[in-house]
Amino acid sequence: MSDTSRTDIKAAPQREQTPYIEMRNITKYYGGTIRALHDVNFRINRREIVGLVGDNGAGKSTLIKIISGVLQPTEGQIFVEGKETKFSSSKVAMQNGIETIYQDMNLIDCMDIMRNIFCGRETTTSMGFLDLKEMQERAMHLLKNEVTIEGIRSPEQLVGNLSGGQKQAVSIARAMFFKNQVLLLDEPTSALSVRETQAFLNHIQRLREEGLSIVLVTHNIFHAYQVADRFFLLSQGECVLDVDKSETDIDELTKIIVAH
Amino acid sequence: MGETNARHSGARALFNRVHGLKSGNILIVFVAIQVIAIGASLAFPQDFRYLSTSNLQVLFRSIPTLGIIAMGVNLLMISGEFDLSVGSTFALASLVMAKLFNAGTPLIVAILAAIAIGIMIGGVNGYIVVKSNVPSFIITLGSMWFWRGIVLLVSQASNEAFNPGPGMDAVFTASIGPVQVQFLWFVAIAIICWFFLERHKLGNHIFATGGNVNAARALGINVKRIKMMNFMILGALASLSGIISTTRVNNVSPIQGEGLELQAIAACVIGGTALMGGRGSVLGAFLGAALLFTVQDVLLLLRAPGYYLRLFVGLIIILAVVLNEILRKK
Numbered sequence: 001m002s003d004t005s006r007t008d009i010k011a012a013p014q015r016e017q018t019p020y021i022e023m024r025n026i027t028k029y030y031g032g033t034i035r036a037l038h039d040v041n042f043r044i045n046r047r048e049i050v051g052l053v054g055d056n057g058a059g060k061s062t063l064i065k066i067i068s069g070v071l072q073p074t075e076g077q078i079f080v081e082g083k084e085t086k087f088s089s090s091k092v093a094m095q096n097g098i099e100t101i102y103q104d105m106n107l108i109d110c111m112d113i114m115r116n117i118f119c120g121r122e123t124t125t126s127m128g129f130l131d132l133k134e135m136q137e138r139a140m141h142l143l144k145n146e147v148t149i150e151g152i153r154s155p156e157q158l159v160g161n162l163s164g165g166q167k168q169a170v171s172i173a174r175a176m177f178f179k180n181q182v183l184l185l186d187e188p189t190s191a192l193s194v195r196e197t198q199a200f201l202n203h204i205q206r207l208r209e210e211g212l213s214i215v216l217v218t219h220n221i222f223h224a225y226q227v228a229d230r231f232f233l234l235s236q237g238e239c240v241l242d243v244d245k246s247e248t249d250i251d252e253l254t255k256i257i258v259a260h
Numbered sequence: 261m262g263e264t265n266a267r268h269s270g271a272r273a274l275f276n277r278v279h280g281l282k283s284g285n286i287l288i289v290f291v292a293i294q295v296i297a298i299g300a301s302l303a304f305p306q307d308f309r310y311l312s313t314s315n316l317q318v319l320f321r322s323i324p325t326l327g328i329i330a331m332g333v334n335l336l337m338i339s340g341e342f343d344l345s346v347g348s349t350f351a352l353a354s355l356v357m358a359k360l361f362n363a364g365t366p367l368i369v370a371i372l373a374a375i376a377i378g379i380m381i382g383g384v385n386g387y388i389v390v391k392s393n394v395p396s397f398i399i400t401l402g403s404m405w406f407w408r409g410i411v412l413l414v415s416q417a418s419n420e421a422f423n424p425g426p427g428m429d430a431v432f433t434a435s436i437g438p439v440q441v442q443f444l445w446f447v448a449i450a451i452i453c454w455f456f457l458e459r460h461k462l463g464n465h466i467f468a469t470g471g472n473v474n475a476a477r478a479l480g481i482n483v484k485r486i487k488m489m490n491f492m493i494l495g496a497l498a499s500l501s502g503i504i505s506t507t508r509v510n511n512v513s514p515i516q517g518e519g520l521e522l523q524a525i526a527a528c529v530i531g532g533t534a535l536m537g538g539r540g541s542v543l544g545a546f547l548g549a550a551l552l553f554t555v556q557d558v559l560l561l562l563r564a565p566g567y568y569l570r571l572f573v574g575l576i577i578i579l580a581v582v583l584n585e586i587l588r589k590k
Contacts, residue, residue, distance in 0.1 A: 109472070119464060
């Protein structure tokens with residue numbers, strides 16, 4: 001087992017494949033003076049779950065917002081399959097196969113499941129009118145055959161009436177529907193019960209087996225440890241650990257997190 | 261006995277179906293008031309002339325002025341914003357049209373200029389709101405006074421006559437039986453708004469923007485553009501309402517349209533539109549506007565003093581908001 005007193009950056013072994021997303025030397029300042037991230041190198045490989053951990057204010061949310069195109073870095077580069085790409089908006093990030101599910105799950109409570117799934121990417125006729133029949137059939141197929149959500153009978157159910165776990169599942173269903181490559185999950189278990197959390201963790205493992213890459217942002221190292229292949233620890237805007245699961249254990253991770 | 265039970269369960273099923281609609285509550289209240297008013301009119305035809313041709317003409321003439329504006333206010337409120345300057349826009353657009361026409365400008369150019377003024381005011385309001393992030397309530401409160409000041413300045417606080425001739429009267433204010441053409445304009449605009457809100461992708465984006473602005477932004481929706489668009493649509497509709505109203509009375513008063521902004525918000529709220537955005541329906545706003553005038557009309561027919569109107573409208577608004585909130589929580 002590795003030395004548990006270590007607090008320096010420990011780089012996970014570089015894999016031979018080109019990462020799907022690679023971020024190099026990312027620095028982010030807010031208002032020109034407040035440093036949120038400093039010289040961070042982060043990558044997301046294919047079919048990998050990365051546990052992005054760190055305390056409040058560590059820079060996790062800023063990093064997620066940069067990957068999802070909501071924020072632009074002050075310095076640094078982003079590569080998609082080795083090709084430099086500027087994520088100037090969340091739309092560009094989505095076009096590159098990145099879907100972010102925030103704590104509030106990006107759902108609109110006053111709309112039904114079908115309209116939520118297609119929101120921003122509606123199936124339309126030439127004049128921009130909704131092709132409701134097509135959308136309904138596709139949503140029904142998705143909920144029947146690809147992502148079965150307990151308790152959901154119809155895509156016309158109002159999202160505001162669903163439980164936390166069901167909402168989480170709808171968010172993931174939306175990401176899957178549009179065949180995204182990378183799922184960024186920001187504190188996905190914070191609103192879930194114990195049972196829902198376990199079901200959710202099982203679900204994201206299945207998604208990895210189906211070919212998706214997942215970044216799991218969480219305070220809860222025990223949840224991350226159950227499913228992640230790699231751990232990336234941020235502290236005060238800097239990377240202090242980037243390690244494969246095979247090279248560490250829960251005790252070591254806990255000690256490093258507490259030390260920072 | 262069995263037949264009675266079947267009839268009751270059928271009525272209950274219909275009630276539940278209507279109640280389940282987005283605008284089910286207002287529809288039930290509206291129908292109930294109509295049934296009572298029509299019943300009273302049939303029972304006392306001499307004392308309560310609700311169904312008389314002249315009364316129906318008054319209703320069909322009055323509702324569109326507020327109703328057309330309420331259609332735009334509804335879109336804007338669903339996207340999470342307010343516009344208190346619509347009454348001033350209504351007056352300025354009318355004044356510009358009348359002044360241009362009286363100065364010899366072709367009528368169609370004067371009408372288009374009035375619509376353009378409304379779109380411009382809406383665009384300026386929207387631009388300041390989305391750029392400054394200051395609540396639209398405050399920005400448009402200032403805008404309301406500013407444009408009203410411009411109206412008083414341009415008109416020198418005097419009325420402006422507007423007599424465009426029979427052609428324009430036929431397009432905007434003619435009668436077809438008891439129904440006035442302006443009511444048909446209102447219905448046509450409501451149908452267009454319904455298709456836009458419920459069947460077009462931009463309608464979906466309006467609900468998303470008002471329902472959860474952060475989620476909408478994260479889903480790639482340009483929420484600023486959506487809000488700007490709604491401010492401009494409302495400006496255009498406020499102008500159109502001003503044009504129709506001015507054509508009807510052949511005159512522009514510098515204080516015309518005062519209070520319309522709050523009445524339009526009231527119509528939408530009564531129709532179930534949420535003050536915080538994300539919820540609302542075209543049918544609800546339509547019936548909300550119609551209900552306000554129906555209550556006013558019934559009170560006039562009962563020869564109630566004028567202050568009863570405000571009292572009842574105030575009560576209806578409070579009841580509507582409380583009822584909608586209770587139903588939302590359920």
